[in-house]
Amino acid sequence: xxxxxxxxxxxxxxxxxxxxxxxxxxxxxxxxxxxxxxxxxxxxxxxxxxxxxxxxxxxxxxxxxxxxxxxxxxxxxxxxxxxxxxxxxxxxxxxxxxxxxxxxxxxxxxxxxxxxxxxxxxxxxxxxxxxxxxxxxxxxxxxxxxxxxxxxxxxxxxxxxxxxxxxxxxxxxxxxxxxxxxxxxxxxxxxxxxxxxxxxxxxxxxxxxxxxxxxxxxxxxxxxxxxxxxxxxxxxxxxxxxxxxxxxxxxxxxxxxxxxxxxxxxxxxxxxxxxxxxxxxxxxxxxxxxxxxxxxxxxxxx
Numbered sequence: 001x002x003x004x005x006x007x008x009x010x011x012x013x014x015x016x017x018x019x020x021x022x023x024x025x026x027x028x029x030x031x032x033x034x035x036x037x038x039x040x041x042x043x044x045x046x047x048x049x050x051x052x053x054x055x056x057x058x059x060x061x062x063x064x065x066x067x068x069x070x071x072x073x074x075x076x077x078x079x080x081x082x083x084x085x086x087x088x089x090x091x092x093x094x095x096x097x098x099x100x101x102x103x104x105x106x107x108x109x110x111x112x113x114x115x116x117x118x119x120x121x122x123x124x125x126x127x128x129x130x131x132x133x134x135x136x137x138x139x140x141x142x143x144x145x146x147x148x149x150x151x152x153x154x155x156x157x158x159x160x161x162x163x164x165x166x167x168x169x170x171x172x173x174x175x176x177x178x179x180x181x182x183x184x185x186x187x188x189x190x191x192x193x194x195x196x197x198x199x200x201x202x203x204x205x206x207x208x209x210x211x212x213x214x215x216x217x218x219x220x221x222x223x224x225x226x227x228x229x230x231x232x233x234x235x236x237x238x239x240x241x242x243x244x245x246x247x248x249x250x251x252x253x254x255x256x257x258x259x260x261x262x263x264x265x266x267x268x269x270x271x272x273x274x275x276x277x278x279x280x281x282x283x284x285x286x287x288x289x290x291x292x293x294x295x296x297x298x299x300x301x302x
Contacts, residue, residue: 003028003177004170011163018159019045019104025162028169028177033189037165037196044158047102055201057157058099062144063290066126068137076137076270080289084302085133085260090125094144099151103158106151113148120144134266164199222301225249231295237272244268245296255300265296 001009007024010016022045029037048054064081083095101109109118126142133139169176169187172195176187187195221227229242245268252262260266269292276288 002175004166004174007166008163008170011159011166014159018107018155021159021162022103025165029192031177031179032169032187032192034192034196035189036193040196040200044103047105048098048100050100054098054100057154059096060099060146060150062094062097062120062146064094064122064125064142064144065289066129066133066142067140068134069140070134070137074137076134076266078289079134079266079270079273080293081129081133081139081142082260082293082297084297085129086125087128090128097144097146099154103155106155110148110151110155113151116148118146118148118151120146131260133260135260135263137260137266161200165196168195168199222299225299228295228299241268241272241275249296249299255302261293261296269293269296 003024007021007028010021010024022041026038026041026045029041043049043052048058064083064086065078066081068076068079070076083091086094099106120143122142122144126139129139129142131138169192172191173187225246229246232242232245245265248262248264248268252264255261261269269289272292273288
């Protein structure tokens with residue numbers, strides 16, 4: 001069995017060690033002389049440095065949440081933080097998060113993940129947000145969440161790209177990448193790089209997202225409460241909940257971009273998150289806050 005055939009076999013086997021598979025690919029890359037292929041394998045194995053852009057399959061949005069404290073002992077726990085509340089300078093880092101971890105580090109992260117979610121620190125984001133998210137509520141702690149499904153899909157994408165690459169090289173020259181001196185056919189480095197670019201970077205990129213809300217879609221236009229009502233009803237919101245929101249948006253001052261929702265709307269969102277946690281609403285708790293914030297932002301035209 002040739003080295004390329006071994007790589008094909010291991011790539012097909014979902015239980016094979018992905019880090020070991022990448023090391024076999026390094027042998028082939030070194031023998032075929034394609035620097036771009038060697039770099040990709042190095043970065044996937046060791047992690048991507050800050051000065052190198054990551055492939056599309058390593059980019060995904062994060063969901064921000066936080067604990068908030070207000071006057072007279074009031075507060076909101078595990079509340080969503082809409083992206084519009086973040087300063088423009090830091091918003092992109094969360095809307096288009098770039099996963100730079102090595103494959104081995106990602107696999108280790110998945111082993112330790114609990115509840116289908118990976119938590120990440122956000123530095124001093126809580127201080128930056130202050131009272132900009134919910135009126136009269138100060139952000140005491142903020143963190144970012146990524147679904148385990150996003151990282152699983154990332155690993156699956158790398159394995160599939162390795163298989164596509166190995167198959168393409170095998171079709172070009174079945175014995176390419178064998179030890180020097182053996183009866184093997186070679187491929188010009190430029191051709192190897194072309195095959196690499198087509199199979200790894202040129203294919204349809206997987207867009208990573210939260211598995212908990214991937215199937216939820218909505219289209220809420222500015223000032224169109226009927227569309228917002230229709231969406232809420234479709235996902236099990238009760239009539240009294242919808243009417244309470246209608247009264248909240250009418251009573252609260254209309255928010256501005258980069259500022260939080262009013263007190264009544266904020267309280268309504270927190271209440272719906274509690275219902276999601278109790279299982280009395282058809283949206284899972286992991287998706288509830290983000291989806292509500294986005295839908296209501298659409299209504300406000302933010």
